[in-house]
Amino acid sequence: MSAVTRRLPRLWWLGAAVLVLLAISVLRVVTGAEDLASSGTVRATLIALVPIMLAGLGGLWSERAGVVNIGLEGMMVLGTYGAGYFGYHYGAWAGVAGALLMGAIGGLIHATATVVFGVDHIISGVAINIIAVGAVQYLASLTFVGLPGGGQTQSPKLDNVGSITIGPLSDALGEVEDQNIFFVSELAAVARAMVTNLSLLVVLAFVLLFVTYWVLWRTSFGLRLRSTGESPSAAESLGVAVLRYKFVAVLISGALAGLAGGFLAMVASSNYRDGQTGGRGYIGLAAMIFGNWRPGGLLAGSGLFGYTQTLGLRQGGTSVHALLxxxxxxxxxxxxxxxxxxxxxxxxxxxxxxxxxxxxxxxxDVVPGDFVNITPYVVTLLVLAFASQRLRMPAADGQVYRRGSAG
Amino acid sequence: MSDVAPAVRLRGIGKRFPGVIANDDINIDVARGTIHAIVGENGAGKSTLMKILYGVQAPDSGTIDIAGTQVSLGSPADAIKHGVGMVFQHFQLADNFTVLENVVLGAEKLHGIGSAAREEIVRISDAYGLGVEPDQLVEDLGVGARQRVEILKVLYRGAKVIILDEPTAVLVPQEVDELFGNLRELKAEGLSVIFISHKLDEVLSIADEITVIRRGTTVATVDPAGTTSRELAELMVGSELPSPSTEASTVTERVTLHVADLGLPGENRPLLEAVSFDIHAGEVLGIAGVEGNGQAELVEAIMGMRPGATGTVRLAGQDLTELSTRKRREAGIGYIPEDRHRHGLLLDAPLWENRVLGHQTRKPWVRRGLIDRGASRTDTQRIVEDYDVRTPGVDTLARALSGGNQQKLIVGREMSGDPILLIAAHPTRGVDVGAQAAIWGHIKEARRQGLAVLLISADLDELIGLSDRIEVILRGRLVGSFDPGQVTPEQLGSAMTGAGGAA
Incomplete structure (x- = not known):
């Protein structure tokens, strides 16, 4: 009975996406805010969405194993530096690896503190956020000063990873988009963003989203990992090495957060800069909570935050006005x-x-600029306030587990 | 004893915790294809022993032989490997997982986590008549079904020895019969069952052999055919078993608690619907029901802990309906909560702080909004003495006390607020025989003093013994009223499951 009521139709997300696009089309026609769904907006949304989604994925891994990771922000900060240092010296893909590595180091600290020593998860996470900022500033002044274009607060310009463009298709879709046909143009805009200058890191991020889903929900490794977040004592009573799974989960969480930071440095911008993360780690965490600790929901949450953030940057006053x-x-x-x-x-x-x-x-007629900038944050608050009524987090999330608690 | 090596042989098992000897020189033989019961008071060391046998804790001394081979069990994984499985008293299930996920967890190598595993679960379920559906969410299952999932988990791993820790504590009589049917099938298949309990009648009816544990050591192994429950009880405690039965009626004409048309909406169906009853001064009203049929909600609605509850609650003429929980307590309600760890105590606070809990607005322990430590400690000392709470002192952390002593402290605290209504939810759950007798005594004393008592319990003997009247609750409605002088546990059990009509 319950299995029937809980299960959504197979392609529910596709339907939901179409509905959202339809709503935006209507809104464009009604309000005349032309930039609500241009291909530029869609592309910018993708860029804004990916770091939030990657940070949220990091949160998902960790919290599914029962460790709250408020330190995502700090791990992202470490990731931005990792991308800056390794990316400058060894090329774009080395930058990606460096971001993953630096984030994983943050995860290692968090895992050691929370899983091995039983430190409160929030305290450890906040400590990492504070330490990461200081550590990165120190490392930057040590390694970037004196390099061309580098300094205490920024790295030299970084190479970008490659991107995909399918020229003819992009042009054709561009023409359709310019026709301003209701809904069809919006659809074309979305499709055009997918085939024009699509960064490989964006593709990688979406692959990681799918891989996360597959590993956590379709493999026995994932089942064990989730069991340590739902009922660690049950897991231990069945011979699951609870602490090992938690540790690994937090490491992966850190690496994903680091990649989110690396994306900010290499794709969203073109170098490491101090304070580049701007609280996206927290928003990623919020997106994950909004998504009910599921990958699909997480994507929807990141999309929402990414979209509102993008609107703020492109004809922000008009678009946010339409959003009202x-x-x-x-x-x-x-x-x-x-x-x-x-x-x-x-x-x-x-x-x-x-x-x-x-x-x-x-x-x-136009929302003033200061208010436009806070839109993503207001949306975060509002959405969480409404969504939190129906959310279900892993049952043992945030609890310190000690070995031998079974039975 | 016989030529065949026993399924399990324990010799000289000992285990010490700081300040406590949990097990000392335990010797048990469990023969193959039998049900072997282990009985003893709470705190006698049964649970520790079973954790040792299941590899959760390592013994300090002694040897474990399984099927004739000496083994060392360093973890549950080792125990599972040697064919030992355990069904814990507190179910080890992840509520938000399906039955399938719970069963295959940790044993994914056997049949994977997909359709092969699903087929195997259905096969085992059918073979032993467990009636388990692999794709249900565990949180949607009742207590009996969860227990069968636990048993299935153990069978799925190919266990030859199954340990059941207090399996009947949460079941109604009919479910107990079903469980015993299942156990007999397991026995017939040549499996050995170790059955831990302190319900002696059940033990006598199901076990082939009984070992008694007292103060951490085995005192006797007896044959149930030649033993009575009274003899067993005496072996367990070294004295006579107390009974819950009350004396002459003290029921008065005065209505203390008047509940009218109480309702509480729920997700799919109402959690409570049209619940009405009166409790008179000097009367004990017992509520019988299978867990999860609205008992907890009823208590919480009366206590004002459930927003959204409809209907009226009047205490001695005063309308409580709009009052907060604190005002209700101040109006004269004493409350022994169902789960003392979650609702009754701050485990990491000293006893005297726990004494003030719920009375934090009242004199003399609180003056001008500040807590008077001296008065609180003096009064806690009084409770410790009057209610026989065994503790080194009032500064001891609540966590350090045994369940029975924690409960006696709560009873003492709740009776100290001069209540006119006492709500006791499962007051003797998980406490030993001595504390149980003491708590029964306090409830009887409250009744004599003219308090109205609302008693919720899963122990039907306790309900029948203590109550002046029993109401049965089923799916949030009161479905039948019984006279405890006339009714048997079986009749109550039928009414609780909706099988039989009301008397």
């Missing part, structure tokens, strides 16, 4: 749902908020 209307409509729908569930007070509250949004939408 979308949120208001969503809120009205939500209010209706709550009314149907007989939660009258809640429904009224949401309706008032929706009315306020519509008022703001009507009163101004």
């Amino acid at each position: 209307l979308a949120v208001a409509v969503l809120a009205i729908g939500l209010a209706g749902y709550q009314l149907w569930r007989k939660q009258v007070r809640l429904a009224v509250g949401i309706l008032v908020a929706a009315a306020a949004l519509i008022t703001v939408y009507a009163a101004i």
Whole structure:
């Protein structure tokens, strides 16, 4: 019975993606904000989404094994440096390896503290975030000063990994996009972004997302790893080496976070810079929580944050202004749902908020720049506040486990 | 004893923890194809012994032979390799996993984690009549089904020796019968079952041999055919077994607790629906039900811990419906929670701090919003003496006390707030015979003093012995009222599972 109610249709994500695109198309026509779904926006969204998604994947590995990893941010910072140092000296792919390695070192520290010594996960993670920033600043002043274009706060320019462009297809899709046909143009824009200057690291990130799903949910290694996050004492009673799995999971988590940092340095920008991560580790964690500790949900969460962040950068005022209307409509729908569930007070509250949004939408034409910049963060807060009602984290997430606790 | 080597032979097993000797010179032979019961009070060392046999803990001394070969069990993996499987008292299942995932975990090499494993699970389930479906989520299963999953887990690994730790503690009589049916099938297949319990009637009905453990050592091995439960009890505790039965009725006309049309909406069906009852001063109302049928929700709704509850709760004429949990407690409710570790105590706080818990607004231990340590400690000392809490002192951490002593402290604390209603949820769960008798005594004393008592218990003998009236709860509704003087545990069991009608 429950197996039936819980299982979503096989291609639910495809349907969901089409629905979102459709909604954006409608919004474009209604508000006239042309950059809501141009191929440029889609491409920029991909670039903005990948570091968040990789950080979230890191969080997923760690938390599925029951270790909360608030240190993702610090591990990303280590990754940015790793990409900067190794990328400059040994080439682009060495930079990728360096980012993975540096992140894994952060993961090693976190794993040693939390899994071996039983330190509180939050304390260890926050310590890593603080130490990583200082360590990287020190290393940068040691290794980048005096190099061409390098200095205390940035590395020299880095080579990028390759990218894929299918020229003729890209041009053809570009023409369709310029026709401004409802929905078709949006579809073309998305497709065009996929075949124009698509960075190999973006492809790699999506491969990693799929590999994560496959390993964690389709292999016995993954089953064991998840069992240490759901019920470590049960796992141990069945002979699973709980601490070893947790340790490995946190190492992988660190490496993925490091890769997220490396992506920021090499693809999203062209060199290592101080403070480059800008809290994306935390947003990655939020995206993972929003995604209910599942890869598919994590992708949706990263997409949401990446998209709002991108809108802020491209004709931000107009696009975010259009978004206000979308949120208001969503809120009205939500209010209706709550009314149907007989939660009258809640429904009224949401309706008032929706009315306020519509008022703001009507009163101004462009959202001021400062507010545009905080959009992704406001969205993070709002989404988590609403989504957290139905989320289910691994049952033993955040708990320190000591060997011999079985039975 | 016989020519064939026993399935398990334990010789001189000893285990010490700091300050405690858990096991000392334990000697047991378990013959092949038999059910061997191990009985003893809580804290007698049964659980430690089983953890040693399952490789969770290593013994300090002694030897373990399995099927005639001496083995060293350093981890559960070793035990599994030698064909020893264990069903823990607290089920070792991941709730958010399917049955399949729980079963194959750690044994993926046998049949993989896909369709071959699914077929094997169905095959075992059918062979032993376990009725387990591989793709259900464990959190959707009832207690009996979870236990069968645990047994299946052990069989899946090809165990020849199965240890069951207090398997009947959470089951109703019908489920116990089913379990015993399953165990007899296992026995018929030549498997050996080690059955740990302190319910002597059950042990006598199922076991082929019984070993008694007292204070960490084996005191006797007896044949159930020539033994009575009274003799077993005396071997266990060295004195007579107490009984829960109450004396003459003290029920008055005065209604203390009035509950009308209590409801609580749930995900699929209501957790509570149209629950109405009165408890008079001096009356014990027992609630019988299979776990998960709304007992916990009922208690929490009365305590004001469940937002969304509808209906009215009146205590001695005062309407509690809109009050917070603290106000309700102050109005005169004493509450012995179901899970003392989660709700009753701060395990890592000293006893005197635990004494103040729930009374943190009341004099004399709190003055002008500050805790008066002196008064709290003095009063904790009083509880320790009056309620026979065995502890080195009031500064000891609650964690260091045995379950029975923790529970006695809670009973003492709750009775110290001058309550007019006592809610006791599973008050003797997991405590030893001595503490059980003491707690029964306190409940009887509360009844004599004219308190209304709401008693929730899975122990039907306890319910029948202590209650003046028993209501059966099924799927959140009260479905039948019984007179404990007339009813048998079997009749209650039928009503609890919805099989029989109300009397």
